[in-house]
Amino acid sequence: MDRDLLPAGDVGRTPQPGADVSDPALPANPWERWGWAFASIWLFFLAFPISATVDADAPVAAKVGTLVCIAGFAVANVLGYSHRHSTWVSLAAMIALALATMPVIGIGVISFTPYLAILSALELPAPAWKWAAGLWAAVPTLSLLDIDGYPTYFFLMLWPVVLGGVMLRLFGEREQVAYAARSEFALVSERERVARDVHDVLGHSLTALSVKAELAARLIDIDPERAKEELASIQATARQALAEVRSTVGGLRAGNLEAELAAAPRVLADAGISTTVVGDLADTDPRHRALLAWVLRESVTNVVRHAGARAVTIELGPHGITVSDDGTGCSGAEGNGLRGMRERVSGAGGTITVRADAPGTRVEVGLP
Incomplete structure (x- = not known):
């Protein structure tokens, strides 16, 4: 698997930091x-x-x-x-x-x-x-x-008024600080999401391109027609990768489990690895299929890159997915791919376990 294992007059306002509050496109205050x-x-x-x-x-x-x-x-x-x-x-x-x-x-x-x-x-x-x-x-x-x-009792009227005004002002300012903090957190989270998505898309696509290019190079002398087919496949994969990167950066891309289940055996076959799928799309929870698609994509990419495996088993169920291989096993620190996978799974309230199998590595993802 992954071997790289409030300003004045703004009481009650909450404009987005840096936004022009006079912008007619913003909601009225x-x-x-x-x-x-x-x-x-x-x-x-x-x-x-x-x-x-x-x-x-x-x-x-x-x-x-x-x-x-x-x-x-x-x-x-x-x-x-x-x-x-x-x-x-x-x-x-x-x-x-x-x-x-x-x-x-x-x-x-x-x-x-x-x-x-x-x-x-x-x-x-x-x-x-x-x-x-x-x-x-x-x-x-x-x-x-x-x-x-x-009137000596005047303080009974004035002090509660002043205290109420001060509390309203302080609460309003703290609300603005909290709003700004939430906006900043959302911005950072979105940047991390885009970074994870780009890593997953490029990692998978470039791995597939590398495998296909090596296969085409071996076939060019012994089977030119098959080599031409692989080169055409490389072009198609490159175009698909470019489209995915564009849509991912635009925040429009969502994982498609059905497409990943169809693509995984082809990518693994190009690397000389056989694939066994236990279960099918209907066995999975529709709520988590986009997440399972990302997990499957990253797991297959890691197997092709690092495992040195000859066979992979993909198990689908109502509570998650398991991807196991018969390769060299896991060692070393976690890389960006596995960290991104953990963040996605934990964000959905699930768990992920990566452990050495006999032989190889087993990735188990459990979801509620």
């Missing part, structure tokens, strides 16, 4: 489209400054101006989540509009703080969002200054 709805839900709590304005002892013009500032605050807050405007601009506008209400509602201006805190935590770029969230979380400590009318 619900957070970009409906972020304003998230902000709008909490505008209900602006009822407190509105109520304070209505009840304030101030001129009507001042009250109207304050209500306009509150409305502007609400608009700026919603735009801060729209991902079409700068979060910094939205925050600056919200702070300015909130301070403009102080002459009428006084210390009630702190009721705007939760909006500023959650927007900072969710939308500002790193690391600015951490400093901003910490700043807003410190606002309740102003109660230590004994400001007249300052």
Whole structure:
């Protein structure tokens, strides 16, 4: 056998690394489209400054101006989540509009703080969002200054809001990291799959070409017609190998057990090895036939290359395949072919055993 034995504003987003999030071919991001709805839900709590304005002892013009500032605050807050405007601009506008209400509602201006805190935590770029969230979380400590009318219980409302925003931001960023890691793992796995497939395709095809070329060279003087047939077969095998490599690199090729069962005796016969097949395609599990095709192909390639065998037995069953030969037996470290075979089988939840027989080598693959 084988003798070589999240950036700013990206909370809730998971774009593919390197992808252009503005690419119209990518799915629409619900957070970009409906972020304003998230902000709008909490505008209900602006009822407190509105109520304070209505009840304030101030001129009507001042009250109207304050209500306009509150409305502007609400608009700026919603735009801060729209991902079409700068979060910094939205925050600056919200702070300015909130301070403009102080002459009428006084210390009630702190009721705007939760909006500023959650927007900072969710939308500002790193690391600015951490400093901003910490700043807003410190606002309740102003109660230590004994400001007249300052609610000492304010921390009970603000701190849970800040904590919730921080948790959402951290979870969103960790989700992006996990998504990037999964994408990288998928890319590496795909590269390994292509490498295994190319190795299997080329290893098998080049081995067959080598055997046929040697046979043609021996026949060219004693049986020219047979030599011509072998040369034509070499051309066909080369064309097939090229097509397989192209389709494999494109990720389109799947193993065909029926084709491999038909090809294996021919390849072995060209190398002077007889083949016995026990069982047939109908005995195998349809779910695993593509995998069994790869196992058979690699096993036959290894026998032709390394075993020095005169006979091979292929046994098919509902739980796997066995390929045994009467060659020189297995020794040495595992090569790429056998490692690739192990990876394929283990990926399908199966087991593979390669052991010396008497004589030769026996490869057993068991599948669930």
